Amino acid sequence: MIEVKDITKKFGRKKVLNGVSFTANKGEITCLIGINGVGKTTILNAIMNLTPINSGEVLIDGEKIHKESYEKITFIPDAITMLPQMRIADAMQFMADFYQSWNQVRADELLSFFKLDPNDRISSLSKGNTAKVNMLLGLALDVDYLLMDEPFSGIDIFSREQIADVFTSHLVEDRGVVITTHEISDIEHLIDKAVILNDGVVLREFNAEDVRENEGKSIIDVMREVYQA
Amino acid sequence: MKNFLKLTNFELNRFSKIYITLIGLTLVMQTIGMILLSSSYMSDVEEQLAMGNSMEWITINLGTFSFSSLTRTFWFGGPIIIAIVTLLIYVFFIWYRDWFGKNTFIYRLLMIPTARINLFFAKASTIFLMVLGLISLQLVFILLENELLKILVSDAFREDQSLKQIIFNFDYMGVLYPNSIIQFFINYGIGFMAVFVTFTGILFERCYRLKGILFGILFAGVSLLIFISPILLQVTILNEFFYPIEIFILMAITGLVVISGSIWMSHYLLNKKIRV
Numbered sequence: 001m002i003e004v005k006d007i008t009k010k011f012g013r014k015k016v017l018n019g020v021s022f023t024a025n026k027g028e029i030t031c032l033i034g035i036n037g038v039g040k041t042t043i044l045n046a047i048m049n050l051t052p053i054n055s056g057e058v059l060i061d062g063e064k065i066h067k068e069s070y071e072k073i074t075f076i077p078d079a080i081t082m083l084p085q086m087r088i089a090d091a092m093q094f095m096a097d098f099y100q101s102w103n104q105v106r107a108d109e110l111l112s113f114f115k116l117d118p119n120d121r122i123s124s125l126s127k128g129n130t131a132k133v134n135m136l137l138g139l140a141l142d143v144d145y146l147l148m149d150e151p152f153s154g155i156d157i158f159s160r161e162q163i164a165d166v167f168t169s170h171l172v173e174d175r176g177v178v179i180t181t182h183e184i185s186d187i188e189h190l191i192d193k194a195v196i197l198n199d200g201v202v203l204r205e206f207n208a209e210d211v212r213e214n215e216g217k218s219i220i221d222v223m224r225e226v227y228q229a
Numbered sequence: 230m231k232n233f234l235k236l237t238n239f240e241l242n243r244f245s246k247i248y249i250t251l252i253g254l255t256l257v258m259q260t261i262g263m264i265l266l267s268s269s270y271m272s273d274v275e276e277q278l279a280m281g282n283s284m285e286w287i288t289i290n291l292g293t294f295s296f297s298s299l300t301r302t303f304w305f306g307g308p309i310i311i312a313i314v315t316l317l318i319y320v321f322f323i324w325y326r327d328w329f330g331k332n333t334f335i336y337r338l339l340m341i342p343t344a345r346i347n348l349f350f351a352k353a354s355t356i357f358l359m360v361l362g363l364i365s366l367q368l369v370f371i372l373l374e375n376e377l378l379k380i381l382v383s384d385a386f387r388e389d390q391s392l393k394q395i396i397f398n399f400d401y402m403g404v405l406y407p408n409s410i411i412q413f414f415i416n417y418g419i420g421f422m423a424v425f426v427t428f429t430g431i432l433f434e435r436c437y438r439l440k441g442i443l444f445g446i447l448f449a450g451v452s453l454l455i456f457i458s459p460i461l462l463q464v465t466i467l468n469e470f471f472y473p474i475e476i477f478i479l480m481a482i483t484g485l486v487v488i489s490g491s492i493w494m495s496h497y498l499l500n501k502k503i504r505v
Contacts, residue, residue: 045504045505048339048340049339049500050336050339050340050503050504050505051503051504051505052436052501052502052503052504067342067343067344067345068342069342070340070341070342071342074340075336075340077333077336079333081333081334081336081337081340082334082337083243083330083334084330094239094337097235098232098235098341098342098343099341099342100342
């Protein structure tokens with residue numbers, strides 16, 4: 001389980017996170033929802049120790065993040081994190097070189113699933129294909145937790161559909177996924193748990209299925225209630 | 230250790246194109262310089278011979294041609310200066326390109342399952358290997374160019390020099406190729422210490438941005454003070470109390486203190502304060 005406990009983060013005088021707490025379980029898709037600038041990416045960066053926090057703590061399976069944790073949890077940012085001059089094959093080789101959890105069989109499966117050519121240079125890829133390679137590099141790691149920052153942002157409808165298909169496949173099954181988005185409609189049906197953020201605090205954390213069954217509301221209905229209250 | 234070596238290899242490969250260009254530029258410029266200068270000299274010699282002047286008269290009035298005739302020109306020193314400037318820029322570029330490239334590679338580097346200080350060591354090792362590589366290749370080039378000189382200028386008009394003479398006839402070459410092993414450790418030790426401190430300064434800037442520049446400068450200032458503290462004490466309070474060898478040992482110790490402080494601080498910044 002990923003536990004985010006009362007984290008605060010300031011950029012200069014501006015408090016971006018003001019005591020954010022939530023949990024994300026293995027085997028579930030947890031979605032951080034909020035408008036742009038609400039601190040979603042900062043939370044993911046904080047979980048991965050890519051930005052310092054002012055207070056609070058993040059635990060992954062009860063432990064603070066350390067070097068070995070990166071074999072257990074990975075982050076797929078909104079832009080690809082490989083050098084533009086690399087070919088897809090080079091990027092995969094880089095991952096294989098540094099990660100014991102790299103699963104080449106799964107990487108090959110993803111290559112054909114996304115219809116990518118390993119000889120293509122990253123700099124020559126379309127936005128949609130770049131997003132798919134980015135996704136591939138994260139998904140081909142045998143990790144327990146995946147963090148994804150706006151995986152559907154700015155890409156064409158067909159690439160979005162392909163990426164959305166990944167969430168319902170065995171590629172994600174049994175893993176804990178934390179995903180951020182400001183456009184919930186594409187993935188509403190996939191989400192197990194929603195965390196609604198505004199002004200650096202969690203406004204509501206709920207199980208999507210429970211709310212659907214008990215209150216007859218969709219995630220968008222709850223968002224409307226929360227934001228318009 | 231394995232990850233450190235992989236990272237170093239990766240960093241070396243990233244710089245290889247520029248590095249090979251620098252090596253090529255050095256060899257080509259120095260060779261062209263040798264050919265042009267020696268041909269120019271030999272045509273002057275031939276002109277004088279055609280005018281009926283004796284070989285002795287020519288060597289007295291035109292002088293002989295030696296390797297130093299090349300080392301004092303831009304053909305020889307130019308590529309060395311270009312290489313030094315490139316490496317100095319690269320000390321900064323090796324970090325900043327990971328943040329400012331089209332794709333933010335620093336995310337990937339910081340998420341590698343290894344101690345983050347390995348990034349620091351890999352980048353530092355890359356700089357050290359590049360510097361030592363260029364220095365060694367320059368020695369090989371001098372030997373090759375010296376052989377070329379023997380082909381281009383006939384014995385009578387040539388003053389042959391040993392490698393040692395070539396180096397010590399030329400001022401700043403003595404800095405790059407020290408005369409003793411102790412001097413080598415002093416020159417390169419100070420150079421590498423400066424790289425460590427600069428790296429820490431860069432990390433301060435990457436952690437605290439504008440404020441970090443100030444912290445970085447302060448860190449560099451304090452490091453310098455610590456390093457030269459034996460000399461400062463010697464000329465102020467202690468009134469020439471230490472022998473030169475003692476000052477050397479004390480500065481070796483303060484140098485190690487500065488390097489250790491730089492590594493410790495970088496380790497702390499990379500683990501606790503770095504941001505993408």
